[in-house]
Amino acid sequence: MLNIADTLHRWCREERPFALATVVGVTGSAPLPVGTSVAVDEDGNAIGSISGGCVEGAVYELSRQVLHDRGGPQRAWFGYSDDDAFAVGLTCGGELDVFVQRVDPAAQPHLGAALAEAVEGRPAAVAQVVDGPEGLLGATVSVLGDSWIADSTLGDGPTGRAVADRTTAQLRTGRTALLTLGSDADTCPEKFSVLVHAAATRPRMLIFGAIDFAAALAQAGRFLGYHVTVCDARPVFATEARFPHADEVVVDWPHRYLEGTAVDARTAVCVLTHDAKFDIPLLRLALNLPVGYVGAMGSRRTHDERLRRLREVGVADGQLARLRSPIGLDLGACTPEETAISITAEIIGDSNQSSGLPLTRVTGPIHRVSGAA
Template structure:
């Protein structure tokens, strides 16, 4: 909902009824992932997208029906072998879409969630998308130290369920994760959906991930622009005030004049596993102190510009600082993919492509040469297990 938050907040402030359709489950190849949303106001205005066009018309109508009935619904859309022109995804994937009507002022969790998202406060919105009919659409909004809303004023089993949902949603918020969560009505985690369980879709809204570009060179300006395009909060840092100026980097969110390693030391509480560090200085007096610190931090990506000779010299110096081969192996150097890039803009595309591939688990090979899934992140295991669960859709009366 984050990408449509401004419109949703405007409707909410005006007291206008609307419906939000959210992708809560994906399998196979699908154009958009969990959390993608389409919202429709009572007067028919639509914002956002759930499928990039494949099923937008059908979802729009579901939203209109939900506004009229006041009832939420979970609907599944997939490709039809019998009728290739049937409503569905021609790419062969399956989307589970939860449609919820919203009347401002009637649900404390939704009201609080919309306010937190608009203000930039980290919040997790947990909604029941499958389970007992009385719980469908019930929600809690969870921050680091509080929660709003309730699943039910009644039985003790629901009180236990609410406590568990708040605890699990807060853990997902801390990790910045969005995905499904299955709990028994007694609050215990479950491996499978079924009778006596409730499936929650938990959407974590956290500040934009950070990209810190060290080195105020001509290539940096292009990397800043593409970093902003990818949705990062971008900072440029350089120790040379003549180069580190807002005039040279108008697209950057912040331009900092400081030694790179010293600035990084001040940012330890603002970086996490989504943070990207692009070291473009290719000057040992800047690079080595910076990388010696960076390679010890749990950031998502660290890349450094330079020739292969520079890289060899750099790794030798880093070993002398006490870094292990495992730590040094995290460094992407020379930075970027082999696209044959020459210009700053082409180099920025190369860097961005490597960042996306590293984040999403891509092979960096042309899609035309493979036969497997094109969305690698949807097939990962480990702590992403909850993201892969797909709730069973409830029957929808057309």
């Protein structure tokens, strides 16, 4: 749903009914993750993609049927077709489970409010019942800040509150996921599955050191959806003109800025300063914070000296094991732009707990599956 939030927000504002087809399960190799959606309005306009093209036609026709028949939601399964490469199927070898429902924005105004928050970059989530008792299928709950709103199917009773509580918890992780609820006399005696579309605030990339490599990394980080901050204690170098792709440029001592700014498990800290008087107090602090990634630029000789200095100021080996130094993957990068790709590739692999090896050297599915919780 969030992959087409802009258009869905506009359709909700116009109170335009539409069919929403969403990937709720993936097996094997599939091009797009759970939570990806296609929408079709009453005029036949379609937005989004769930398969990179190979099953879009069948999903479009099913969406039109669900929209115009005004019946209940439907599930469809698409798998690999051995007999006919042009038949409906995923030639990449994966399998998709797709949930299609009719959405009437006039009857579910909270959806428009949640989508508006997501479009503006503020945290919001929409929970969608995709499996379970027939009477619950397609029911939705929206979480906005500290409040939640359910449609009439769930209401504000125990079931609605249970969905809202789990959705709120999932929103804190910033990840869309399929959750299982129910089997509880106080909420719902039957199990049901809820797909939570979580639109968290942008993760942060903190780049320390106002150098050319930082400018390229800021551009790459912004492209990947990070809120990018460049920080350096030298005002002559830390200027907005030198870093047009950064969301903010801060003149401050790196460790002092890091000590006073908000971070979380999605934050990437990239130290490019090459100066021990900045690096050591900064890394000592960063390795004690609950951030997702800490990397530092420098040669292997610089790295060895850096480790010695960090041990001298009391950083334990367990904390040092978190440090990615020298920063980045071994791509043979030389230019600032190539180095930025090397660093962001390592951040992506680290956040996904992937090996960083060439796909030709690993086995199993290419695309990781978003697991149910």
